[in-house]
Amino acid sequence: MHAFLFGEWPWYVAGPLIGLFVPALLLVGNKIFGVSANLSHICAAVAPGKIEYFRYDWRRVGSWNLVFLAGVVAGGFVAAHFGAHDVALSAAARNTFAQFGIHDLSGLAPREIFNWYALLTVRGFVSIVVGGLLVGFGTAYAAGCTSGHAISGLASLQPASLIAVIGFFAGGLAGSWLILPLLLEVR
Amino acid sequence: MSTQTIRQSAQFEGCGGGGIPKTAPRASLLLVYLALGIAFGFVLTRAEVVSWFRIQEMFHFESFRMYGIIGSAVVTAALSIAGLKRLGLHAANGEPITIPDRPLGKGIRYAAGGTIFGLGWALTGACPGPLFSLVGSGVSVLLVAIASAVAGTWLYGWLRPHLPH
Numbered sequence: 001m002h003a004f005l006f007g008e009w010p011w012y013v014a015g016p017l018i019g020l021f022v023p024a025l026l027l028v029g030n031k032i033f034g035v036s037a038n039l040s041h042i043c044a045a046v047a048p049g050k051i052e053y054f055r056y057d058w059r060r061v062g063s064w065n066l067v068f069l070a071g072v073v074a075g076g077f078v079a080a081h082f083g084a085h086d087v088a089l090s091a092a093a094r095n096t097f098a099q100f101g102i103h104d105l106s107g108l109a110p111r112e113i114f115n116w117y118a119l120l121t122v123r124g125f126v127s128i129v130v131g132g133l134l135v136g137f138g139t140a141y142a143a144g145c146t147s148g149h150a151i152s153g154l155a156s157l158q159p160a161s162l163i164a165v166i167g168f169f170a171g172g173l174a175g176s177w178l179i180l181p182l183l184l185e186v187r
Numbered sequence: 188m189s190t191q192t193i194r195q196s197a198q199f200e201g202c203g204g205g206g207i208p209k210t211a212p213r214a215s216l217l218l219v220y221l222a223l224g225i226a227f228g229f230v231l232t233r234a235e236v237v238s239w240f241r242i243q244e245m246f247h248f249e250s251f252r253m254y255g256i257i258g259s260a261v262v263t264a265a266l267s268i269a270g271l272k273r274l275g276l277h278a279a280n281g282e283p284i285t286i287p288d289r290p291l292g293k294g295i296r297y298a299a300g301g302t303i304f305g306l307g308w309a310l311t312g313a314c315p316g317p318l319f320s321l322v323g324s325g326v327s328v329l330l331v332a333i334a335s336a337v338a339g340t341w342l343y344g345w346l347r348p349h350l351p352h
Contacts, residue, residue: 008235009233009234009235011251011252011253011255011256011259012255012259014230014233014234014235014236014256015234015255015256015257015258015259015260015262015263016259016260016262016263017230017234018227018230018231018234018236018256018260018263019259019260019261019262019263019264019267020263020264020267021223021226021227021230022263022264022267022268023264023267023268023270023271024223025220025223026268026271026278026284026286027271027276027278027279027284028216028219028220028223028278028279028280029212029216029220029278029279029280029282030278030280030282030283030284030285032286032287033264035314035315035316035319036315036340038315039315039336039337039339039340040340040344042337042340043337043340043341043344046337047341049345051341051344051345051347052344052347052348053343053344053347054341054344059211060211063211063212063217064211064212064216064217064220065220067217067220067221067224068220068221068223068224068227069224069319070221070224071220071221071222071223071224071225071226071227071228072224072225072227072228072231072316072319072320072323073228073319073320073322073323074224074225074228074323075224075225075226075227075228075229075230075231075232075320075323076228076229076231076232076237076319076320076321076322076323076324077228077323077324077325078225078228078229078323079228079229079231079232079233079320079324080232080323080324080325083233084324087235087238087240087241089240089241089244089249089250090244090249090250092244092247092249092250093240093243093244093247093249093250096243096244096247096249097240097243105240107326108232108235108237108238108239108240108321108324108326109238109239109240109312109313109321109326109329110239110240114239114326114328114329115328116327116328118328119328119331126310127310127311127312128311128328128329128331128332128335129331129332129335130307130310130335131306131307131308131309131310131311131312131332131335132307132311132318132329132331132332132333132334132335132336132339133307133335133336133338133339133342134303134304134306134307134310134339135304135307135308135311135313135314135315135318135332135336135339136307136335136336136337136338136339136340136341136342136343137300137303137304137307137339137340137342137343138300138301138302138303138304138305138306138307138339139300139304139314139315139336139340140300140339140340140343140344141296141299141300141303141304141343141350142296142297142299142300142301142303142304143289143296143297143300144289145304145314145315145316146308146314146315146316147314147315147316149297149301150257150261151257151260151261151264152264153289154261154265155261155262155264155265155267155268156265156268156286157265158288158289159289159291159294160289160290160291160294160297161289161297163294163297163298163301164297164298164300164301164304165301166298166301167297167298167299167300167301167302167303167304167305168301168302168304168305168308169246169305170301170302170305171301171302171303171304171305171306171307171308171309172242172246172305172306172308172309173246173305173309174302174305174306174309175246175305175306175307175308175309175310176242176243176246176247176309177246177247179306179309179310180243180309180310183310
């Protein structure tokens with residue numbers, strides 16, 4: 001029990017626990033597990049403008065998901081205070097990060113890049129602002145993110161989701177192998 | 188009224204869709220969603236899939252962990268869905284459990300949107316769920332990434348009539 005609460009979860013514990021949110025949401029309210037629709041709901045609530053895509057009843061369609069999302073923030077807070085530990089990376093990964101010039105491997109994101117002052121640096125700005133923009137644009141264009149396509153979509157055998165997930169990895173490999181090393185060179 | 192109808196069908200596009208609800212959920216049910224969200228944020232964080240380091244490690248093929256997690260999550264979800272279908276269960280709110288098919292079309296939106304998303308995933312080291320849980324975990328600067336992601340989604344809505352799908 002102590003290890004479960006405070007230690008590192010092996011992949012075969014973590015993965016199934018994540019997968020169980022799909023049947024849980026179906027059983028509670030016939031909802032398809034997926035986070036990124038909330039970005040649309042926020043647009044629809046805050047600034048729909050004259051854009052057709054955002055003119056829908058976000059309260060009726062999305063209130064359950066926005067409440068779920070608020071829970072996700074709270075869940076992150078709880079986890080940070082119970083069982084927070086540094087990630088035990090593979091030796092190969094630690095070596096790669098050393099080559100990238102990232103030496104502080106503590107926490108959930110490198111502190112050298114993900115802090116408020118770093119927004120004024122090229123690598124901080126690109127990692128946070130440009131990366132966020134691509135995430136939001138891409139997930140709306142693809143009509144789903146890791147949860148909606150990689151988990152819900154693949155699990156319900158949707159060909160569309162398979163294409164999206166191949167795209168996720170193609171983009172991710174390009175970002176991680178080609179762009180990130182360049183980015184980390186410029187301070 | 189016609190715009191409403193169009194967007195209702197379009198709702199099937201987004202993830203987190205499901206059947207078109209006739210009404211917003213009752214307050215008591217919203218509390219259940221809140222509890223599930225808290226559990227999900229906790230699980231994501233403890234699974235370490237919110238870690239920028241784990242994401243880069245995955246894209247560099249330097250550990251099996253993330254692949255094991257995603258793979259076993261998909262298998263668990265798939266087996267659960269198959270079980271629910273076989274049992275023919277109804278959801279707690281009375282709706283029959285249905286999973287609408289994703290319209291494939293030409294598939295351009297999935298390939299192009301997916302690739303753009305993947306680039307962003309590698310750069311921020313976080314996908315939408317983790318962006319929110321990480322803010323809760325104390326990486327407050329990711330509020331800016333969330334604002335940027337909302338702007339990105341807005342940009343898509345604006346450009347949508349001109350994009351190939």
